[in-house]
Amino acid sequence: MAKTSTTTPSNSSSALTAESLWVGAHLSVAGGLHLAVEEAKALHFGGLQVFTRNQRVWVTPPLEADEVTAFRAACASSVFEERGRIVSHNSYLVNLASPDDAARAKSIDCECAELERCEQLGIAASVAHPGAHLGTPRKPKDPNDLLSEPTADELGGLRRIAASIDAIHARLRGYEVRIALETTTGSGTNLGYAFRHLAIIRELVKAPERVAFCIDTCHIVSSGYAHATAKDADRTLAAFDEICGLQHVAVMHMNDSEALPASRRDLHAHIGHGTCGKPIFTAVMQHPKLARVPKTLETEKGDAPNGKPWDLVNAQALLAMAKKLPLARASKLACMFFAVSLLVGCTGQWFKRTQVTKAGQPVVLRTEPTVDEADVLIAADRAMAHEDYDTALRLFRDLLNDNPTLSPAYLGMGQALMAEGDPQRAETAFARAVKLTPASFASQFGHAEVLSVLGRFSDSIDAFRRALSIRPMDFATNLALAKTYLEIDQSSNALIFARKAAEIDPTSAAAQVQLAEAWTKAGNGSEAVRAYEIAIELAEPSKELLLALVQAYGAEKRFEEAVNTAQALLLIAPDANAAERLGWARFRLGRFEEALAAYEQALTIDPNHWPSLNGVGVLKLNVWIKSEKKLDAARHEARAAFQQSLMINGDQPKVTALLIKYRLSDDPR
Numbered sequence: 001m002a003k004t005s006t007t008t009p010s011n012s013s014s015a016l017t018a019e020s021l022w023v024g025a026h027l028s029v030a031g032g033l034h035l036a037v038e039e040a041k042a043l044h045f046g047g048l049q050v051f052t053r054n055q056r057v058w059v060t061p062p063l064e065a066d067e068v069t070a071f072r073a074a075c076a077s078s079v080f081e082e083r084g085r086i087v088s089h090n091s092y093l094v095n096l097a098s099p100d101d102a103a104r105a106k107s108i109d110c111e112c113a114e115l116e117r118c119e120q121l122g123i124a125a126s127v128a129h130p131g132a133h134l135g136t137p138r139k140p141k142d143p144n145d146l147l148s149e150p151t152a153d154e155l156g157g158l159r160r161i162a163a164s165i166d167a168i169h170a171r172l173r174g175y176e177v178r179i180a181l182e183t184t185t186g187s188g189t190n191l192g193y194a195f196r197h198l199a200i201i202r203e204l205v206k207a208p209e210r211v212a213f214c215i216d217t218c219h220i221v222s223s224g225y226a227h228a229t230a231k232d233a234d235r236t237l238a239a240f241d242e243i244c245g246l247q248h249v250a251v252m253h254m255n256d257s258e259a260l261p262a263s264r265r266d267l268h269a270h271i272g273h274g275t276c277g278k279p280i281f282t283a284v285m286q287h288p289k290l291a292r293v294p295k296t297l298e299t300e301k302g303d304a305p306n307g308k309p310w311d312l313v314n315a316q317a318l319l320a321m322a323k324k325l326p327l328a329r330a331s332k333l334a335c336m337f338f339a340v341s342l343l344v345g346c347t348g349q350w351f352k353r354t355q356v357t358k359a360g361q362p363v364v365l366r367t368e369p370t371v372d373e374a375d376v377l378i379a380a381d382r383a384m385a386h387e388d389y390d391t392a393l394r395l396f397r398d399l400l401n402d403n404p405t406l407s408p409a410y411l412g413m414g415q416a417l418m419a420e421g422d423p424q425r426a427e428t429a430f431a432r433a434v435k436l437t438p439a440s441f442a443s444q445f446g447h448a449e450v451l452s453v454l455g456r457f458s459d460s461i462d463a464f465r466r467a468l469s470i471r472p473m474d475f476a477t478n479l480a481l482a483k484t485y486l487e488i489d490q491s492s493n494a495l496i497f498a499r500k501a502a503e504i505d506p507t508s509a510a511a512q513v514q515l516a517e518a519w520t521k522a523g524n525g526s527e528a529v530r531a532y533e534i535a536i537e538l539a540e541p542s543k544e545l546l547l548a549l550v551q552a553y554g555a556e557k558r559f560e561e562a563v564n565t566a567q568a569l570l571l572i573a574p575d576a577n578a579a580e581r582l583g584w585a586r587f588r589l590g591r592f593e594e595a596l597a598a599y600e601q602a603l604t605i606d607p608n609h610w611p612s613l614n615g616v617g618v619l620k621l622n623v624w625i626k627s628e629k630k631l632d633a634a635r636h637e638a639r640a641a642f643q644q645s646l647m648i649n650g651d652q653p654k655v656t657a658l659l660i661k662y663r664l665s666d667d668p669r
C-alpha cells in the first residue's frame, strides 16, 4: 500500500460513507488473506481488521510470496491502498506481561512473527491486548479503580510488557508496523483497563513512536468509564487524549456491550443493542482526531432480522451518528495536532477563548497553531536543534506578534532563552505558556525547571507537581521533584519521589544517587550506602559516586569498605582529594602509618591541599597524646601542619580550636 493517499474520497463529497469515515469490520481471511480485502471492498468499507494467522495456535508457517502479492493486489486502486486503513489483531495466546520467563519468551516470538507478517503485507498496526500480570487476582465483583496509581503487581506487569516490547523492537529493527495496545475490561489480572496503564507502557518503552493504541468502546464501558451522556462520552475521550494522546490511536473497535457498565465483562453486542448507548459512538464518530482512524466492528456475523448482513446494519448505525464534517479540514487538523504534539512534546489540550476586537467583531484567540504557524514552529525547532537560538527566538516573536496567545511559541521561547542562559526572561515565557495551556506537560515541566534554576524552590515544586498530575509516571519529573525537595531540606518528600523515580526506571543510576542523598538527609546511612552501591552496579563508577560512597561508608563506621572504595577512587581519579579520603579512611581504621603515606601522597600531588595538612596534623597529634605528651617532635609536626593549613584556609574554627585546646602554639620555640 502506498503511504500517501491517492484514492481518498474527494473533499467536495464530504459524504458520510463508510469509506470516507474509515468505518469497517473485522473480516474473515478464510480461503486467503486477500479475500478479507475483497469482502471489505464489496461492502464499501473504509477500514478493516484481520487475523493474519490462526490466532489460537503458537506457530504459523511464514507467508508465501504469492499470498503477499495477492493481498497487495487486492488493496491496489482501492481505499485500502492508503496505509493505516487495515490493521491486524494478534494472537490471543500472547501474554507480554507474564512473570514466567519461558512463557514470556514464547509470547515475544509469537508477537514478532505477527509483526513480521504485518510488515510484509504493509499493515500499519497490529492490535495487542497488553497482557495479564498473573499476580494476586481481584474478586470478579471488585470494580476497576480507574484513577489510582497501579498496584505493585500491576506495575510489575506493565514493566514486563514494556521490556517485552523493547525486546520485540530490538529484534525487528526498522519495522514500520506499530503495536496498538488495546483498552481492556480488566477481567482477571488483565492490564489495560485504565488509560493510565497504556500510557505507562508507552512511556516506559525505549521507542514509544513504535507503540500506538486501540480503543474498544465495549471494553471502556465495561471497564467503568463514563459514557451515558454526550458530556460523559466527550469527557472520557478527552481523558484518553490527556493521558494517552488520541493522536496515537491507530484503530477503534466499535462494539456495543451486552454486559453491564463497569462489570469488567467482555461481551460484544450489535450497535444500539447493548448498554453502551448512543453518546459514546457519536463522540467517536464525530471526533476530529479520530477522523482518519479505522473504526472496525467486532460484532457477531450473520444476517439481521431485515435480512441484511449485520456488519452492514451496524456500519449504517455508526454512519447515522456522524455529522457532516468537512473531511479535508478534519484530516489536516489531525496532522497538525500530530506535528505540534511532536514538536512541543506534549499532548496538552488547547484552549479557545473569544475576545471582541475594536471593531466589535468577535475573534477567536487560538492557543493552537494553524497549519502555517505549525510550519514556522517546526522551522524554529530546527533552528534550536542547530543551536541557532537567535533565529528561533525571532521566529517565535514573529508568531506571537500575529497571534499573542499561541502557547507553543511561548514554550519554545522559554526553551530557547534557557539555552541562551537567560532564566529570568525564560521564566516569563514559560509562565505565559502555562497560563494559556495549563494542561500541557511540556509547559509545566519547563516552567518548573526554570523556577528551580532561579532558586524559587517551592514555586518550582508546585509546578513539577502540576506536571506530575499530567504524567504521573514521568521519570524526569519524579527525579526533579526529589532533587528540589532536598534543596529545601524536605527529606521525606524527597524520598517519596526518589523512590518513585527508581521504581519507574530501575536501571537508572541517577535515581539511586538521588535516593541515596535523600536517605543521607533523612539520617538513614545504611539505606544510603545500599542505594550508592546499587548506583555503582548500574553505572560506570564515577569520581563523584565513589567519593559519596566513601563518605557514606564512613558515616556508617564501615571503614574497611571505605578504604577499599577510596583505593578504587584513587585508581580512577589519582588526585589529592582521593588520596586524602584514603588517608582519612585508613586513619579511622587505625592504620596510622598507611594513613600518613596517603596524606603525603596527596601533598605531593598538591602541596596546598589543606584537608591533607589537617589529616597529618591530627595523626601527629594522636602520636603525641599516645606518648603521654612526651614525644615533642610529634607535637611540633602537628602544630606545623595545622598552621600551614590555616595559612591556606583561615576559616577553620575547628582547627583553631584544636591549636588552642592542646596549646600547640604555646611552644616557646
Ligand SMILES: [Zn+2]
Residues within 6 Å of the ligand: 089, 127, 129, 182
Ligand atoms: Zn482485542
Ligand SMILES: [Zn+2]
Residues within 6 Å of the ligand: 182, 216, 253, 298
Ligand atoms: Zn476489541
